[in-house]
Amino acid sequence: MELIDYDAQIPNNVALASDDRLKRALEQWHPGYLNWWNQMGPMGFNDSEVYLRTATGVDPKGWAQFQYVKMPEYRWGIFLAPGDPERKIGFGEHFGEPVWQEVPGEYRAMLRRLLVVQGDTEPASVEQQRHLGATAPSLYDLRNLFQVNVEEGRHLWAMVYLLQRYFGRDGREEAEALLTRRSGDDDRPRMLGAFNEETPDWLSFFMFTFFTDRDGKYQLEALAQSGFDPLARTTRFMLTEEAHHMFVGESGIGRVIEATATAMIAAHIDDPTDVERIRSLNVIDLPTLQRYLNFHFSVSLDLFGAEASSNAANAFAAGLKGRFNEHKIDDDHRLTNSTYPVLRLEETDIVNRNEPALSVLNARLRDDYANDCTNGVKRWNKILEKAGVDYRLSLPHVGFHRQVGEFQMAPIDPSGQVHKGVAFHDIVEGHLPSSDDRAFITSLMQPIYEPGSYASWIAPPKVAIDNKPGDFEFVRLHG
Amino acid sequence: MTTAGLVRQHLIDPEVCIRCNTCEETCPIDAITHNDDNYVVDPAICAACGDCLGPCPTGAIDSWRIVNTPHPIDAQFEWDMLPANDAEVDDLEEQEADTLDSEAGELLALAHQFAPKTPPPASASTPHLNVATRRNPIVATVVGNYRITAPGTDSDVHHIVLDLGGDAFPILEGQSVGVLPPHDPDDQRSPAIRLYSVCSPRDGERPGHNNLALTVKRVIDNGHGLPGLASNYLCDRERGDTVSLIGPFGDTFLMPMDPASNLIMICTGTGSAPFRAMTEYRRRHLPAGPGKLWLFFGARTRAELPYFGPLMKLERSLIEIELCLSREEGIPARHVQDGLRDRLAELKVLLDQESTYLYLCGVKGMEGSIRSVLTEGIDDWDLREAKLIEEGRLHVETY
Numbered sequence: 106m107e108l109i110d111y112d113a114q115i116p117n118n119v120a121l122a123s124d125d126r127l128k129r130a131l132e133q134w135h136p137g138y139l140n141w142w143n144q145m146g147p148m149g150f151n152d153s154e155v156y157l158r159t160a161t162g163v164d165p166k167g168w169a170q171f172q173y174v175k176m177p178e179y180r181w182g183i184f185l186a187p188g189d190p191e192r193k194i195g196f197g198e199h200f201g202e203p204v205w206q207e208v209p210g211e212y213r214a215m216l217r218r219l220l221v222v223q224g225d226t227e228p229a230s231v232e233q234q235r236h237l238g239a240t241a242p243s244l245y246d247l248r249n250l251f252q253v254n255v256e257e258g259r260h261l262w263a264m265v266y267l268l269q270r271y272f273g274r275d276g277r278e279e280a281e282a283l284l285t286r287r288s289g290d291d292d293r294p295r296m297l298g299a300f301n302e303e304t305p306d307w308l309s310f311f312m313f314t315f316f317t318d319r320d321g322k323y324q325l326e327a328l329a330q331s332g333f334d335p336l337a338r339t340t341r342f343m344l345t346e347e348a349h350h351m352f353v354g355e356s357g358i359g360r361v362i363e364a365t366a367t368a369m370i371a372a373h374i375d376d377p378t379d380v381e382r383i384r385s386l387n388v389i390d391l392p393t394l395q396r397y398l399n400f401h402f403s404v405s406l407d408l409f410g411a412e413a414s415s416n417a418a419n420a421f422a423a424g425l426k427g428r429f430n431e432h433k434i435d436d437d438h439r440l441t442n443s444t445y446p447v448l449r450l451e452e453t454d455i456v457n458r459n460e461p462a463l464s465v466l467n468a469r470l471r472d473d474y475a476n477d478c479t480n481g482v483k484r485w486n487k488i489l490e491k492a493g494v495d496y497r498l499s500l501p502h503v504g505f506h507r508q509v510g511e512f513q514m515a516p517i518d519p520s521g522q523v524h525k526g527v528a529f530h531d532i533v534e535g536h537l538p539s540s541d542d543r544a545f546i547t548s549l550m551q552p553i554y555e556p557g558s559y560a561s562w563i564a565p566p567k568v569a570i571d572n573k574p575g576d577f578e579f580v581r582l583h584g
Numbered sequence: 585m586t587t588a589g590l591v592r593q594h595l596i597d598p599e600v601c602i603r604c605n606t607c608e609e610t611c612p613i614d615a616i617t618h619n620d621d622n623y624v625v626d627p628a629i630c631a632a633c634g635d636c637l638g639p640c641p642t643g644a645i646d647s648w649r650i651v652n653t654p655h656p657i658d659a660q661f662e663w664d665m666l667p668a669n670d671a672e673v674d675d676l677e678e679q680e681a682d683t684l685d686s687e688a689g690e691l692l693a694l695a696h697q698f699a700p701k702t703p704p705p706a707s708a709s710t711p712h713l714n715v716a717t718r719r720n721p722i723v724a725t726v727v728g729n730y731r732i733t734a735p736g737t738d739s740d741v742h743h744i745v746l747d748l749g750g751d752a753f754p755i756l757e758g759q760s761v762g763v764l765p766p767h768d769p770d771d772q773r774s775p776a777i778r779l780y781s782v783c784s785p786r787d788g789e790r791p792g793h794n795n796l797a798l799t800v801k802r803v804i805d806n807g808h809g810l811p812g813l814a815s816n817y818l819c820d821r822e823r824g825d826t827v828s829l830i831g832p833f834g835d836t837f838l839m840p841m842d843p844a845s846n847l848i849m850i851c852t853g854t855g856s857a858p859f860r861a862m863t864e865y866r867r868r869h870l871p872a873g874p875g876k877l878w879l880f881f882g883a884r885t886r887a888e889l890p891y892f893g894p895l896m897k898l899e900r901s902l903i904e905i906e907l908c909l910s911r912e913e914g915i916p917a918r919h920v921q922d923g924l925r926d927r928l929a930e931l932k933v934l935l936d937q938e939s940t941y942l943y944l945c946g947v948k949g950m951e952g953s954i955r956s957v958l959t960e961g962i963d964d965w966d967l968r969e970a971k972l973i974e975e976g977r978l979h980v981e982t983y
């Protein structure tokens with residue numbers, strides 16, 4: 106077996122070099138990982154030099170090291186945010202007790218499950234994005250895609266570190282299994298639905314990073330509250346990287362909107378629904394954008410699971426997974442008697458009902474998430490407002506097009522109206538991307554690999570990465 | 585910072601910010617807060633430490649305005665975009681004096697005389713400038729101070745490692761920092777500064793420890809029979825002592841990030857400092873990069889050559905070193921320009937490649953002699969030089 110200088114190859118702050126057991130486990134896992142990356146990672150760019158940000162430490166200096174790297178040589182790294190020896194468990198039955206540095210025996214299975222579900226999403230998105238390099242709208246976007254890819258890869262490392270370090274043989278087996286599932290594979294799919302959806306084009310990719318990666322932000326933040334300290338510190342560091350992925354999505358869609366608005370104004374098109382004329386300008390019409398948004402928001406909501414969940418309640422009570430910003434919430438952090446208002450479907454009405462807060466934690470996390478998305482959409486609309494285009498994007502109602510939970514297959518339209526007696530599919534049709542929409546988007550997906558050039562359907566970024574100008578050669582394709 | 589007067593205010597660009605909360609999470613003194621619309625920096629709290637700059641995924645955080653009166657956070661909460669940059673200040677000269685320390689600017693201009701308008705290499709990272717100012721210097725702690733020339737020689741050069749504590753002080757290879765030497769309190773003028781090239785790479789002397797290192801030569805006689813002020817101060821600092829730093833400075837003498845680039849580095853004495861930083865960066869991060877490193881290093885003797893031992897341990901595959909010793913017993917005297925002349929043929933081949941960058945750093949006197957070797961040895965040197973300068977491929981820093 107190849108011997109690896111782990112401190113050099115895998116920057117870490119977990120004293121990897123002096124932990125023989127962990128080193129052995131990682132040594133066995135590493136070749137499989139590289140194998141997976143080569144099979145399922147970004148297709149066709151392994152020899153290109155990409156201007157990537159690599160974390161080499163968690164201190165202010167080590168945070169963001171920009172350099173040209175070939176993706177397979179990216180130094181994945183294992184980082185835990187700095188610890189606090191005084192830290193106490195912030196919620197649940199163990200509220201106020203010192204945090205755990207080892208896995209509490211009675212919660213072992215529950216914790217492992219949390220890690221595996223989280224870990225499974227990381228390689229899944231790399232797999233979903235495998236083919237996007239071939240159609241990048243610019244070198245800048247290509248670089249952002251690859252940055253997202255390597256960081257998702259690093260997040261897999263982070264979860265695998267926890268599994269291997271704290272869960273013995275079971276953990277090692279789970280770590281192996283993470284490399285054997287495949288997004289969209291009929292026999293061995295990824296664990297969560299949205300991670301088996303295709304990401305066939307860049308509009309989907311931007312929507313995915315805005316909506317689906319934001320689910321990651323909420324899940325990770327809830328885990329960052331964990332009483333199991335290594336998990337809390339691992340996810341806290343992952344969150345800072347997750348922010349970049351959401352940036353790619355938010356600014357990506359923002360630039361699409363800007364390109365559309367600019368083209369419409371230049372062509373004197375006042376009617377945003379004049380789809381044919383707008384499409385002939387090789388930009389994405391806003392109604393199509395709205396349908397993509399409807400789709401990605403609703404499938405991302407499904408990731409939060411059913412509104413009421415005993416798993417979530419148990420994980421909270423055990424002190425393993427808290428609420429978003431738990432430490433900032435002003436209540437008893439035990440939720441023994443509190444309630445939380447939850448949307449429920451009653452006949453033809455959607456009503457708000459107070460329910461035991463402990464049992465509807467998923468609904469609460471989902472609400473925080475939806476609120477965050479609303480603010481993002483508001484910022485997109487500002488671009489339209491500023492350009493003087495008379496169209497506003499909006500989030501569909503949380504009951505629209507749902508496959509999970511209270512509103513599963515319920516005939517609810519994007520405005521939240523319940524259409525009793527109408528089939529689910531008839532309701533959602535027309536509000537989701539049609540095959541015609543998809544064909545049009547696909548037709549726009551032509552690669553632009555000239556530094557400083559951008560596809561017609563997307564505006565250049567206001568600020569490129571690392572203060573670089575937009576015409577910087579973010580990816581060197583040759584060599 | 586709430587009184588009137590020109591201040592450099594730290595702002596967040598609401599058009600770029602994605603409200604990810606990373607900065608608020610990072611700021612050690614809770615200067616950042618938000619409402620439903622915006623993330624904002626409280627001017628009454630922010631100490632301009634720079635900790636939040638690296639982690640921000642968008643660059644929105646790296647926005648600064650020179651203002652007469654800081655924008656209060658209530659106003660910032662309402663913004664859709666940043667106010668225009670120039671609408672605010674009436675005295676542009678003062679603005680520049682504040683954003684780039686004027687004395688540091690003069691020192692650098694003098695140090696860059698030979699190739700005055702060289703842009704940075706195209707692929708260089710974008711430097712942060714003036715993170716720490718005279719008003720807000722970074723107080724670093726000495727964690728190491730070693731003499732790196734042999735004892736008993738005239739040349740007393742120290743390698744000084746400074747711990748930056750919790751402060752962010754982002755440095756790129758080739759940049760320098762300003763040191764505020766001890767200051768006579770009766771002297772009303774603002775204290776003089778001295779510039780020192782940072783000799784550690786951007787991730788620090790020791791990665792993960794937020795530190796940097798300097799190579800300082802003790803000036804024994806300043807020409808008036810007195811010891812040099814700053815250099816003696818630094819060389820005499822002991823572990824645990826503090827040093828006030830400002831900067832970083834320098835936005836052109838930077839290294840290309842393209843691993844295919846060849847770096848030809850010519851130096852004497854402490855001029856080796858930036859090259860140590862560049863070489864160490866390549867050793868750590870791109871040990872097998874296709875580009876070539878080539879160092880011409882001049883000193884009187886081996887014993888007076890800073891970092892002689894560590895230098896000799898570097899892999900030949902990483903760097904080729906041409907030592908030029910002028911007073912080493914038993915060998916004919918050679919200065920850097922002689923070394924360069926000996927290898928002129930190879931040098932020409934390299935210079936023909938667009939990926940080759942030429943750097944000179946050290947005593948002022950070397951500029952002239954290097955220049956004559958190049959002018960004599962390369963027919964169209966003047967033309968080439970102009971081209972190299974224009975392309976950001978020739979960099980000179982002498983002091």
Ligand SMILES: Cc1cc2nc3c(=O)[nH]c(=O)nc-3n(C[C@H](O)[C@H](O)[C@H](O)COP(=O)(O)OP(=O)(O)OC[C@H]3O[C@@H](n4cnc5c(N)ncnc54)[C@H](O)[C@@H]3O)c2cc1C
Nearest residue numbers: 695778779780781799800801806812813814815854857983
């Ligand atoms: C961009 C830049 C980078 C620099 N980097 C370094 C560095 O990495 N290491 C370093 O040691 N210095 C470096 N210097 C020089 C440094 O800034 C100081 O000038 C030097 O340390 C002397 O300062 P002092 O306060 O000790 O002497 P002062 O009290 O200012 O006395 C200075 C006098 O000493 C003489 N003198 C100045 N420098 C030298 C010298 N190096 N050798 C001999 N005589 C000298 C001059 O005649 C001058 O009049 C750099 C200068 C610049 C402009």
Ligand code: SF4
Nearest residue numbers: 611630631633634636
């Ligand atoms: S510069 Fe420092 S003090 Fe100011 S907001 Fe950023 S982290 Fe906080």
Ligand code: SF4
Nearest residue numbers: 601602604605607640
């Ligand atoms: S880190 Fe940057 S993008 Fe995120 S909230 Fe702060 S300024 Fe905005």
